[in-house]
Amino acid sequence: MLLDDHFLERFGVEYAPGEIIFCEYEPGHEFYLIHSGSVKIVKLINNREKIMDVMYAGDVFGEQAILEAEPRSATVIAAGPTKLLKFHRDNFDALLKGNPQLAYKLLVIFSKRIYDAKRRLMILLLNEPPLKVMDVLCMLAEQNVNVDMHSQVVLSVTPKDISSWSGMSIEETQNALTHMMNLGKIELYPEKIIVKNILDFQRQVNSRRKQMFT
Amino acid sequence: MSDVITGSGIRTRTYKSQAIVYFEGDKSESIYILKKGKVLLTYLRPETGEEIKEEVRPGEFFGVKSALGKYPREENAQTIGETVILILTPADFERIVLSNIMVVKKMLRVFSNQLRRIGRAVREVMGETNSVDPANELYKIADHYAANGRPQQALYAYKKYMEYYPDGKFASSAMKMIQNIESGNYSAPVVPVSDTPVSRPDALPDADEDMFSSSSDSDSDSDSLGNDFGSDDFSDSDDSGDMDDFGTAESGDIDDFEASEAAGLSDFGSEMDSFVSNSPDDELLDDFGLGEPLNESPEDRFSEAVSFRESGDCNHAIEILEEIRSDQSLNNPDLLHKAYIEIGRCKLDQGKLQEALSELSLFLKNNPRSAFVKEALFEAGNVYLKAGSKDKAIPYFKKVAAMPPRDNFNQQALALLKENKF
Numbered sequence: 001m002l003l004d005d006h007f008l009e010r011f012g013v014e015y016a017p018g019e020i021i022f023c024e025y026e027p028g029h030e031f032y033l034i035h036s037g038s039v040k041i042v043k044l045i046n047n048r049e050k051i052m053d054v055m056y057a058g059d060v061f062g063e064q065a066i067l068e069a070e071p072r073s074a075t076v077i078a079a080g081p082t083k084l085l086k087f088h089r090d091n092f093d094a095l096l097k098g099n100p101q102l103a104y105k106l107l108v109i110f111s112k113r114i115y116d117a118k119r120r121l122m123i124l125l126l127n128e129p130p131l132k133v134m135d136v137l138c139m140l141a142e143q144n145v146n147v148d149m150h151s152q153v154v155l156s157v158t159p160k161d162i163s164s165w166s167g168m169s170i171e172e173t174q175n176a177l178t179h180m181m182n183l184g185k186i187e188l189y190p191e192k193i194i195v196k197n198i199l200d201f202q203r204q205v206n207s208r209r210k211q212m213f214t
Numbered sequence: 215m216s217d218v219i220t221g222s223g224i225r226t227r228t229y230k231s232q233a234i235v236y237f238e239g240d241k242s243e244s245i246y247i248l249k250k251g252k253v254l255l256t257y258l259r260p261e262t263g264e265e266i267k268e269e270v271r272p273g274e275f276f277g278v279k280s281a282l283g284k285y286p287r288e289e290n291a292q293t294i295g296e297t298v299i300l301i302l303t304p305a306d307f308e309r310i311v312l313s314n315i316m317v318v319k320k321m322l323r324v325f326s327n328q329l330r331r332i333g334r335a336v337r338e339v340m341g342e343t344n345s346v347d348p349a350n351e352l353y354k355i356a357d358h359y360a361a362n363g364r365p366q367q368a369l370y371a372y373k374k375y376m377e378y379y380p381d382g383k384f385a386s387s388a389m390k391m392i393q394n395i396e397s398g399n400y401s402a403p404v405v406p407v408s409d410t411p412v413s414r415p416d417a418l419p420d421a422d423e424d425m426f427s428s429s430s431d432s433d434s435d436s437d438s439l440g441n442d443f444g445s446d447d448f449s450d451s452d453d454s455g456d457m458d459d460f461g462t463a464e465s466g467d468i469d470d471f472e473a474s475e476a477a478g479l480s481d482f483g484s485e486m487d488s489f490v491s492n493s494p495d496d497e498l499l500d501d502f503g504l505g506e507p508l509n510e511s512p513e514d515r516f517s518e519a520v521s522f523r524e525s526g527d528c529n530h531a532i533e534i535l536e537e538i539r540s541d542q543s544l545n546n547p548d549l550l551h552k553a554y555i556e557i558g559r560c561k562l563d564q565g566k567l568q569e570a571l572s573e574l575s576l577f578l579k580n581n582p583r584s585a586f587v588k589e590a591l592f593e594a595g596n597v598y599l600k601a602g603s604k605d606k607a608i609p610y611f612k613k614v615a616a617m618p619p620r621d622n623f624n625q626q627a628l629a630l631l632k633e634n635k636f
Contacts, residue, residue, distance in 0.1 A: 020370040023355055025348040027378060044358055064326055070521070071348045073333065075355065077367070096319070100312040107311065107318060110325035111283035117332040118288075122260045124339045142286055145241065167340060213263025 008035060011085040015039075015078035021062075024075045028065035029089045033102070034058065037082030043074045050164075054079060063106055065089060122209070124167050131208055132166040133176040134201040137186075139165070141198045149202075153195045159188075225301040235291035235299065236277065245281045245307045248272050251297025257289035261335055268511060269543075278307070278321070327518045349375070353384045356391070365395045512538055512549055519556060528560040535560070551577065551586040558593050562600065570597045588617045592627060604634055 012035065015021060022028060024043060034057050041053040041061065052074060055061055061076060087095055096103045123135045140155045141147050163173035177193070180186045185201075187194040195201065226249070229235065235253060236242060246253075253270040270276050270291075280287050281304060293299075302310070311318045356371030372388045372395075379385065394400045515534050522531035538544065538553045554577040561570035574594045578587060595610030607630075614627035 018364075018366055020367055023352060023371050023374055025346075025351040025355065026374050027348075044355055047358060049358070049362075064329070070330070070524075093315075093319075096315045100315060100318070103315055103318040103322075104308050104311055106322055107278075107325070108282045110322060110329060111279040112285075114279060114325060114329050114332065115283045115285045115288075117329060117336060118260065121332055121336050121339065124336065125260060145284060210263075213258075 007085055008083075011087055011091075013084050013086045015082045015084065017078055017080050017082075019078045021076040021078060021084065022072050024073065025071045028062060028070075028072045030086050031060065031062040031065055031089075032076075032087070033060050033085040035083040035085055037084075038079045039076050039082060039084075040079045041074045041076055060102075060106065060109060063109065120165065123165060125212070126205070126208065127212075128208075129166075129168055129172050129176045130179065131205055132168060133162055133173060133180070135205045136162045136165045137193065137195055138198060138202050138205060141195070147198075149198050153198045155193050155195065156191060157193055158191060223303055224306050227299050227301055229293045229297045229299060231293060231295045231297075233293045233297070235293065236287050238287050238290050240287045241285075242277075242287070243281050243284070243304050244277060245275060245302040245304065246277045246291075247275055247300040247302065249298040249300055251299075252294040253297060253299070254292050254294055255289045256292070266511070279325070281307070323518065324514060327514050327521065330521075331514070331517055349379045349382050350384075352378070353382070353388065356388065360391060360395075360400070365400050369395045512541065512544055512546060516549055516553060516556070519553075523556065523560050523563060526563075528564045532557055532560050548585065551581060551584045554581075555586055555590050555593060558590070558597075562593065562597055565600075567597050567601050588614055588621075588623050591617075592623045595627070595630070599630070599634070607634075 015037075021032065021039060022030075034055055036057050038054055038056045039061065040051050041055065042049050042051050044050075062072070064070065064073065119139050123132055123139065126132050126135055137153075137155060137157075140157055141149060141153045144155075147153050159173050159177055160170060162177070163170045166173060168176075177186070177188055181188045185196055187196075229251075235246065236244075238257065248270045250272060253276065255268045255270060255276060257266055258264065259266055276291060277287065311321075352371060352375050356368050356375060359365075359368035359371060369392060372392050375382065375388045376385065376392065382388075391400075515538055519531040519534040519538070522528070522534065535553045535557045539550065539557070544550060554573060558570045558573040558577070561567070561573060571594065574590050574597065577584075578590050578594075581587070584590075591610050592614045595607045595614065598604070598607035598610065611627040611631050615624050615631065617624065
């Protein structure tokens with residue numbers, strides 16, 4: 001574990017399943033490290049609660065409050081009995097001094113999040129559904145360091161995942177995927193998609209992206 | 215190209231002019247520090263397709279985010295003139311940052327600003343409006359949970375609403391709901407049939423079933439919050455060899471920071487020693503801490519300043535804005551104009567009305583055709599309003615209200631005119 005026991009005594013807080021840790025739009029001054037248990041990150045979108053992510057022991061959330069005074073961007077709810085370490089922004093310096101590894105970890109988290117957000121933005125900016133779907137697949141392939149882009153690529157992803165990444169409805173996503181399957185570009189399974197030539201998808205997306213601004 | 219390998223694993227490489235350090239799309243874990251010469255980073259801004267060029271200054275890091283996040287490079291890095299670059303592995307980088315916590319703090323701030331900016335762009339594309347009122351949204355969340363048979367969550371949100379907005383427009387209904395729920399008078403409404411029942415995404419943990427039973431839609435939506443959250447790819451290095459220096463790094467203060475920087479670096483073998491001692495000016499040390507230039511674009515610095523002002527730290531905001539304003543290499547008149555107005559706003563927030571007014575009028579005098587004249591006039595009106603001279607504020611707001619194109623400022627000016635009964 002990252003932190004000593006005395007941190008647990010001083011900063012530990014416990015939550016029962018279903019308890020809200022913080023709510024979207026609430027002002028935030030603390031960030032949290034999960035000691036045990038798990039939390040779900042949710043947002044109300046079109047008056048429906050959507051689960052954006054689930055986090056487990058060792059994960060950090062609420063870290064944007066460390067540096068900026070903006071309202072929370074999502075609601076966090078304990079998914080089971082959960083023990084958290086809760087750090088106030090004012091303790092941040094002291095905390096970093098005692099735990100520089102945590103600081104480094106935060107840098108890594110931010111790096112990943114910036115990339116994910118930027119990549120999502122690029123997908124959303126494409127205006128044709130098939131291209132959005134192709135780009136989601138490219139993104140998933142890029143994220144995996146072990147993927148050989150020159151041969152066929154197996155991605156563990158569901159049409160539902162793709163629909164949320166691309167900001168499209170499930171039906172629209174399904175249509176685009178079926179079309180690609182009929183053309184022999186992909187093999188479609190409930191839990192995975194096999195892309196025959198991911199480099200071809202990349203080329204198509206990139207050339208479209210270049211045209212968008214000319 | 216020539217490589218010198220030093221004991222710590224940090225390599226020094228000399229590049230000829232116009233050499234490529236890396237291409238966009240490359241996958242690599244190397245992190246770079248520009249030691250001597252010039253490096254240009256080039257990339258396209260996703261929203262506009264516009265080509266952005268950023269110059270790395272000696273002493274600055276580049277390639278940090280893609281190396282740490284393990285994703286492909288997002289820009290081309292090319293040298294201009296003969297250039298010397300230090301190449302670090304993530305482990306080297308980790309050692310440096312672990313012993314220089316101020317470097318981490320600065321980088322985190324820069325990263326956090328970037329994330330906010332991209333988040334805003336994503337919301338715009340998704341069609342969400344930018345100007346939501348947190349109070350109303352918080353109340354809406356409370357209502358949502360109340361209406362969906364989740365009194366516990368509703369209670370939390372109603373209470374938070376009362377805590378932060380005791381005089382808010384929903385305060386009395388929030389109070390009523392709190393009383394109802396706490397006294398057990400709350401009866402869970404029937405969940406509308408149209409809501410599809412629980413479809414639990416596979417990624418979910420073994421959580422209490424009840425938790426999900428009432429949530430109408432549990433799409434596992436891997437959003438910008440990031441789904442790649444595992445800590446497995448984070449090397450939990452226990453290397454505390456450099457920690458001794460750590461004690462010298464006091465929080466917050468830049469002077470101390472420089473001292474600790476030097477102390478920290480001296481541990482990285484002769485190469486890093488010479489890196490510090492060869493630098494004739496203290497500026498180098500300063501720059502070293504500024505993090506990647508890629509992240510410290512003037513636009514980022516500006517939005518950082520705005521965040522500072524909004525969080526009440528106007529002095530800090532002004533410091534950054536004045537830097538932007540005096541940046542000779544800044545080739546962005548719009549940003550320059552925005553910086554002027556933002557300084558005016560800071561002074562206004564600080565209650566330094568005279569200074570605010572002179573900032574704004576200086577701007578208006580020098581830039582009568584700027585696209586930001588309306589904004590400046592609006593703030594000038596605000597200065598007078600705050601000073602209590604409504605008479606002087608009126609003409610400003612009237613002028614703003616009449617200026618095309620119609621936007622937020624026209625509306626706000628009209629509202630203020632109405633509010634003050636003009």
